[in-house]
Amino acid sequence: MAEISRKLFLFSILLAFFGNTRLTNANEVDQNDEATVEIEEDDQYVSPELNSDNVYLSEHFDDENAFKRKWIKSEAKKQGVDENIAKYDGKWEIQQPIRKILKNDFGLVLTTEAKHAAISTLLDKPFEFKNKPLIVQYEVTMQEGQNCGGAYIKLLSKGTNTKADLRKFHDQTPYTIMFGPDKCGNDNKLHFIFRHKNPKNGTIEEKHSKKPTQRLDDIYKDKEPHLYTLIVRPDNTFSILVDNKEVNAGSLLEDFTPPVNPPEEIDDPNDKKPEDWDEREKIVDPSATKPDDWDETEPAQIKDPNAIKPEGWLDDEPEMIPDPSAVKPSDWDEEMDGTWEAALVDNPACESAPGCGQWAPPTVPNPNYKGIWRAPLIPNPNYKGKWNPRRIPNPDYFKDDHPFQMTPIHGVGFELWSMSPMLLFDNVLVTDDFALAERWAQQTFVLKKAKLSRDSDSFLDRGLKYAGDNPWVYAVVILGAFLVIGFVTYLLCGPKSEPEADPKKTDAFVEDDPHQSEAEEDLKEEEPREKPTKTKADLEGPEEEVENVTLTTEASPTETEGAGDGHRKRKPRKE
Template identity: 45%
Template sequence: MLRALLLASLVLHAERVSGADTGAAADELPHKVAVPAFAPYLVPEAALWEQFAGDPERAWKRSHAAKAGRQEDRYDGEWAFEDVAELAGVTGDRALVAKSEARHHAISTVLGQPFDPAQRGLVLQYEVKLQSKLNCGGAYVKLLTAPVRGEFSDATPYTIMFGPDKCGDAKVHLIFRHRNPLSGEYTEHHLTRPPVPPTDGLSHVYTLAVHTNNTFTLSIDATEKRSGTLFDDFAPPVNPPKEIDDPDDHKPADWVDDASIPDPDAEKPADWDEDAPRMVPDDDAAMPKAWLVDEPPMVEDPAAKKPADWDDDEDGDWSGPMVANPRCAAADGCGPWERPLKRNPAYKGKWSAPLVDNPRYKGAWAPRRIDNPAYFEDRELYRLSAVGGVGFELWTMQSGITFDNIYLGDSVAAAAQIAEDVWKPKHDTELAVHAALNPKPPAHTAVSGVLESLRARFDEIYASIGAFYDMLRTEGLVAAFRGESRGAVAAAMVTGGLAWLVWNVLLLVRLFSPTPAVAPQRAPAAGGAPEAAATASSTARPATRSGDATTTKRK
């Protein structure tokens, strides 16, 4: 006990010292990470390249409209163009930030001239940083269909919606709107099996490329997460089926589509007993020799005593709690014995006629197929509607959703170069700053350091106690205490005193703790052993027995 307490005190001391050193070092670590300053990055021939430098207020317009059909839901969420406040990877790098919680946000910009994906495809890329993480909200972008008219809202037509969203399940939206060449109506087509976005507090770059061969690629942090075709990977499919069921064709009233029917000539056998039970007693079974028929499974606890405050007039006749009969422990069972059940060989269940082929069966009916009057075939789905603007129309429960470095164009290579030159250095710096603020030394290094400190301290104490004892024998007690300067004897005495105190407290608790009562047992099942008695609550009154009725004292 003494040695264990001594080692525990040394561990606490080592943790206190090492913890103080770690905290002091953590304050200095962020200053060791070189955070680069913002520098404008040029992207030639882009339909839109937005770093929110200069005067973005002139290009980006906040919406104060109401959501379609709901005047009470207005876009009153605040926006700001400001430096990143949390875990910045670049200093002086302004971005677009959604500032409000539990609000509708809407902001948009109009392109200098419409961008037509029908020429060389479409590439959209932008950065998202969730400074306050994300529990419920969107961080997606909309490419607004040209021409852009009126104040931006959820009713504004869009060509593509793309980006992360989380409210319950997290996913990366990819939706494009396609115009029906026959009706002129637009339909939304959603990506099936969308990837899951990261929702931490770091910057992440999302890239969408729609190619002129009707394929697409979706990447997160310059790594492809999803690819496919605009024909096969979206729901509902763009092109309708060439043929459909004739809506005017109905199954004839005399059509029989049951392949089998009960045999009309079959009769129930005369010896078929539908009332025979499934299980019957096993007449071949015999009661085990060690079965004690006259012993009850439960008996009153002979060691129980009536409480001193029990009032027979008020509480009724007292009886002790029930416990398992100790005589049943070594027996096969106690109490009345019953034969086990076995399956009845005469059991057949309800009778039903066997099935035979239906002579009137005509086969499975299906309506005839006709040409789909709404059929069309668009083989150039990549020729999406021209884009006239870019907008963010969001609902979010968290503030601090940050957007930056928006690229719209037709060059996959340009988007990849932006990710390499702009996003990656920023992301790497954020990781370095995060690691500096949250140091995690290898577990084996920390453990070995503590063990080495404990070993050295133990050796020091051991040597000090030996020297104290030698001096005590040769020079006396006073000289021994004067020569003891490392505190080992004092530490041993304090630890011994604490051990003596803890031992006495535990002894007193054990002596004065009340013995818990034992609760009655449930009667064992036929042929089974009695269950173990459960321990009764110390606040419960023992049950009483008055005649055949059982009562409990009311508090």
């Protein structure tokens, strides 16, 4: 047993050696007996910068001092809610993600839950809807998932021009566009709402885009960063991208509710349906009469007249009887609890019979049943069709062929309420050049996704990739495999040493027994003996001697003749 344990110990050391051998990075080099590792280029994150007249806002949140100078936390109160929860007291902080991806990459984190929170900043210059597209792009990481709440951004309209205006930022602050994810329970949305100004009377109305063409459930629960991009073009078309993939697109004129342009005609609100207007397509035949032989008293079901009671039916036996084994509880008080009755159980006498109790024939449909008579329906001779009010020109009609020309944007902000804390926002960009938006994403979001993809690769995938770049690894693996196989084969099939038996604990003859040869000859000629038994004399004497007594077999005089002192020593039995 000790030999097997020794071999297993050696085998475990060998497995530990191979199991802990890791593939080193191809960029590791030995220099002056010290290993230096070069960080992969994709991991070398640098805060992105876009110096262009086409950029209206670029915020990476990596500089906390710059953030504090630029972004303003709201000091307002939400309108129309209880005073105790109306204040925008949600906390915003600059933090690294909980799951660190890129070194020195920070974001704006809403650390609180179930609180109103609002923060905003002014654009570097106002965006005016003229002949260039609007591109809004930002990242959201729902670090603890999202059960209920929004993560959308608001593009604040002209009139929010100063930091003092931003301190008053609340839910009723005018915005031009609201864009981003929103979820509560099973209802999840990707908002694109723009506020349209009626060119006829100046009123403002929100226009909501159609739903995305694909489900976006994962963005609320995978706890990974996601990139949201909105593109609104001067030709009145729009596109919405999530992680650089289009999930919604359409026209400002056709794919919003309510539509931008009202109908040219509407129903006349003063038109009323005439009293004699008959909208019934069919009516009851007034000339129809009930037939004389129509009997409405006949039941729908009757007893089967052909049914016969099964033979052996026990009419006098009830289906249920009181449990004969039931006993009234000792603490039963009939004055308080009423008369005690045993629980009912199935009558055992009914088990072998077709049935018990009073027999009744089954019911069958009544062939004479006709039910209540009703007159048939006939086409209505006075039918005039469904009434609709007449159409009149819409007094509020207008036609806006350029809804892209919205109210200029002067700022952006997050005005939210969420039941999930630790929402992280990053890399907010407002531009009119899609190429710049792509470059910004390459410097930020694409780096993160590439790093996450590498981190999620299995050890086997990384090992195969490394082996492909370093063929010598295959030789090491093959050699190691042969060593392991050889070692296992040695353990299973190698020579085994048996411990030397103690003659005192076996039936073997003692080496110095002078009569060994004679005893062997006698044993060959012996007939099978009966099982050795213990005699009374064997058990006599001190207790110490009884424990070490040697059992002998009683033999006939002829069997013992010539045996001399060559008796067999048997294994002692412990009593």
